[in-house]
Amino acid sequence: MYRGEKRFPFTTKEEHVTLYREHGTSSTFVGAVNKLYYFDFETSESYTEPFSITEFKCEDSKDAKNYLTLVVNYKGKLLVCGSNACSPTCWNWVDKKKEPGIDARGLAPYRLDQNSFVLFYGDYIYSAISRTGKPLFRFRRVRGPWGLYNEDSLWGNPKLVQGAIIENEEAYKDKIYLFFQEDNPEWSKNPEAPKRISRVAQLCTGDAGSTGAISSSKWSTFLKSTMHCFDRKTDRHFHLIQDAIVVHSEDWAETKIYGLFSNEWGYSAVCVYSVGDITKIFETSPLLGFTGGFSDLRPGQVRVLLERFAATPDRPAAIGNRTG
Structure with missing residues (x-):
């Protein structure tokens, strides 16, 4: 001691x-x-x-x-x-x-519940906890001027491990990042592929909901991407993210995500990502299964309703709370 x-x-x-x-x-x-x-x-x-x-x-x-x-x-x-x-x-x-x-x-x-995750951001509260007790996974804005949620069909049996809000130069571009495991949709086609994989999802805090009366309360900016972690020297891959720590920087793009990963052979590793690189992936990568053009905004970009966004609170540091 x-x-x-x-x-x-x-x-x-x-x-x-x-x-x-x-x-x-x-x-x-x-x-x-x-x-x-x-x-x-x-x-x-x-x-x-x-x-x-x-x-x-x-x-x-x-x-x-x-x-x-x-x-x-x-x-x-x-x-x-x-x-x-x-x-x-x-x-x-x-x-x-x-x-x-x-x-x-x-x-x-x-x-x-393994997804008992809540994220506080001023007066806003975001949550992955079911409001009804039914086994549906939805990420919601549960406190704020208007509620938003996404369908559980967007997720493949997820295990959410961490989340964070990263502020941009302009408040309406502030992003929520979620880090989680989910079932690999390729595993049924290729049994040699990992059964579970790691993902990062992105949403905009200034999201005003989708267009149309039926979907107006659904996130319009939700996108997700695979997180790869591997050792080039040993060619060892680490498919399962277990935790993540966010180290903020004055330059939002230089904010670092340190992810702890494991694999099926009992090895573990830490891989580091910058928010700038993650943002670039979401802004430039082709969308799976989509070959058309974009008539308006590219999916994942925020459509701001100014009268709604005017109610956004001050931008304090976000506080996440995850059970262990």
Whole structure:
């Protein structure tokens, strides 16, 4: 142990945890099953607060737990959200007391879900959590002046590992990037191909929805591309992204994505991508299965409704919260 280093023993085996440390503080919150842990590495204070279920609406008794999947500072208060035995619930944790929080639909899952991902951006909240508990994967804007979603048919059994918002020089060009695994559509044609592959998806925060009454609430800027990670020296390929860390730069194009990948032989690697290179791929690559021309905007470009975009909040740093 280094001199001056402070540690807390964490001997409890938890089947699920999510971490939150607010920038500029010495404290860490750990959301677990039916409880919230607190550790302050400056004062050595620690405590455990029970977050037991208050309702039970599950068909299966194994889901009769409160999986705390979201712990984050929201509008000056610590927001804690959990599954609450298939009755998603949010609380505000203020002065070591629980207070009723905001509507938890889309912020906490009905049961533990590998895609329990929420992204905060000012007053806007984006989520991959089902609002109904049905096994449909949709990435939504769940808080904002107007809601957007995309169909689950755009995804192939996804496992979302990370997401980030990257600001551009012009606010309406700010992008959301999602990093995930999904089933490889080529595997059924070629059994030697990897069964699962890694993808990056791009959406515009200024997306005003598709044209037409039926699709007006659907993302119009959604595109996805394969992420390749391989070692040229050994010709070793790494198909499965496990996590990603975003290192921001003053020049948005120089922002780096460090992806942790693995493969079926038990090897792992870190591959690095720049947001500028990713953007170029989305702006210039041919679209799979499409050979025609573009009469208006190229798919993936934002169509801005100025009266809607005027309601966009200030552009703070985005906060992502992913369960582990």
